[in-house]
Amino acid sequence: MEPVIATPNNSRPPELGTDLTLRWSARLSLTSRILAVNILTIALLAGSLFYLDNYRSRLTEERLEQAEVQTELIGDALVHSSPDYHSVLIERFANRLSARIRIYSPNGEKLSDSFELSDPTYELIDPETQPWRKDAARALDKAIEYVVLSKPISDYQEPENDQTGSWQELKTAASTGKTASSVKYAPDRTPMLIAGTVQAGTNNQILLTLNPRDITRIVRAERGSVIIVMLLAALVSILLSLFLARTIVRPIRRLARAAVRVRLGREPEISIPRMPDRKDEIGQLARALADMSGALRHRIDATEAFAADVSHEIKNPLASLRSALEGLQTVKQPELQNQLLEVASDDVRRIDRLINDISEASRVDAELARTRFEPVDIGQMLDQLLAAREQRDTNAGVKIAFARPARGVAMVMGDDGRLERVFSNILDNAVSFSPDDGLIEILATPDDDEVVIHICDQGPGVASEHRENIFNRFHSDRPAGEVFGRHSGLGLAIAKTIIEGHEGTICVKDKPNGDPGALFEIKLPSASTSPIL
Structure with missing residues (x-):
């Protein structure tokens, strides 16, 4: 899944076009403008x-x-x-x-x-x-x-x-x-x-x-010298203008044609020329457009894959629901009818849960791009989250130990609600894989310009070959004995999207000292605000 780059919205950017509008020269090409500016210099010489x-x-x-x-x-x-x-x-x-x-x-x-x-x-x-x-x-x-x-x-x-x-x-x-x-x-x-x-x-x-004919000779001689200088300057200026226009306009036209091909989407793979030899602003523009095109293509591919996954995931409960409803028309025994109604009810709940998670996963990128980031105390947020989980009794008998940092030490810039959703999803995953009376440990510490959060459980852990896959959408590895359909497989994918939207990273590792279980490591950029004493 492509990372989302979220910029802190501490100040609203100025509206584009307010200071870039070209009025008198709006209909002139870039070549014409370059020539006009340089010929104006010759006119001043005249x-x-x-x-x-x-x-x-x-x-x-x-x-x-x-x-x-x-x-x-x-x-x-x-x-x-x-x-x-x-x-x-x-x-x-x-x-x-x-x-x-x-x-x-x-x-x-x-x-x-x-x-x-x-x-x-x-x-x-x-x-x-x-x-x-x-x-x-x-x-x-x-x-x-x-x-x-x-x-x-x-x-x-x-x-x-x-x-x-x-x-x-x-x-x-x-x-x-x-x-x-x-x-x-x-x-x-x-x-x-x-x-x-x-x-x-x-x-x-x-x-x-x-x-006095010498007056005319003197003036004409000086005037001739000025005209020769003007003609030479005009020739050099025009040649330099054409060279400058060539070095600017031609690559821009190449970029424009490539952008049109990207817009039309008639080719499976369209590459924007990156122009690595150019170190000027046009080279920066080319590389930015190439990166943007690659990100757009990646986003389109991810959207298409997501749509295909959604279609596949919804088909299963819909097929089960349809079979249950069709069976109700032919089955006459009350016990079998109750079983079919229970299956249909489970399928409806599963579809509802799946649609909610799909909706959350599909809009998280767009919402992060519009969110105004504010200082968030990770320690205080986790305290409130754990208290709410304890009150709702969602830990299923699993104990959670949190080494709370001092107030204001683990500060990041972000969206409090989205970050809380990340830790809630990871804790849900850890609880589901933890044994009865298991222990989940949480540690949040500052490290240079980052805040590092570790969440460890005592479950079976994650094999090295699956540590990237568990963050994919609709990943379905679940603990043995869990009722099928209880989870949509989007929790960790949503968590990774949110973390990357905060310019952070998330990964899973082995626990230190070879202890059984998984260790989720989250790194977020530290806020620039001073710690609150």
Whole structure:
């Protein structure tokens, strides 16, 4: 018979599902969840694109401030130099700054242009003449600026009529008296920096334009590095996620398929893979399911065997009862009728006793699983049990000697009523095998973390080859001379079930010193409570 493992119910376990409910991810597979979590990390890395856009904006602002300062310095230099030397200064400033410098009169006409005095210091590139890689880079720039919600920047165009009225920066500088600047995009989406100021003393207006292509190169280089890192990280993350999902999902699917086969029960022997090489939680789950499946199969087999035994045991008294009732219809002698009625009455009592014991044996496992275990003093319980047996005169003239331990010494965690049933069944068995005026000795002592109870009788004892069988259901070895049918053969089986439900053991041994009789030894885990003084 399979042991029942009963857990002390000192606290009610929390309801399953209250803290394990998955709401937003309830419909996603485990693989999808693993991928989602790892890709989320890549998405966080993609946040560096926001930093790069901010870096580009700050770099552009610094260059604009420099352009404003340079424009003011050019104006001061022209004021403090000879007009004949202005063209040389403008040319030198333009070459040094890689810029285009234009001077306008107060009435808006252009007086001087560095591009007319010397070779241009920069050239606006037509995107149509560039390779496809530049088109892809510009498309990526637009996409990233759209994602990071960059402030829109207008396109740069050279005015057809180059006067002060064509430049918003010069208008702003004239109206505010301060240097004004702005940034626009050249045709190839490189920045164009424009700074305008009013020259002190002459009221001439100076316009400085720059095409710092290095800003775009720096930002694109950094952005490319980030994208490469993101792609590599995404590839590694996806591969690791798939590997992790493979090591988790595949064994779970194997366990699920095996569990389905167990549920369908279409195969005589279904083994759950135990996965002994796995030391992680999945390995623990596999072994737990394998043990559960084995216990379930053992329980089913035991139930089927029990049902067959019940059917066999009930058939005998039913057949005898039917024969007695059929005989009553044909027998006319009163004496024979009384004998048949007595046989029928015995059979009814036997069936009633058998049904009661079967009912007790069938529900003891389930009741133990729901029972709340409490501290039980074995000495006090046995005292009360022996007093009740003495009062009911159920010992049949057999003496019982009990060496009662001190109060609180032999303490166990368990169900008082069930444990009392164990000792009552064993005492009934000992009394039935004891000779007239025999002696039954009971001893309960603590031993480390256990309480050991010995019950000895002076009967014939139990042969070594039968010491396991006597705990089987419907075992029928009875003392000579006992009326057939007085016992159902379930008493010791029920006792073993209860003891194992308390995580204890029960066995039968020879008495010490070779004395005749049987010694039943019961071991129960000791309670953790302190002894009561």
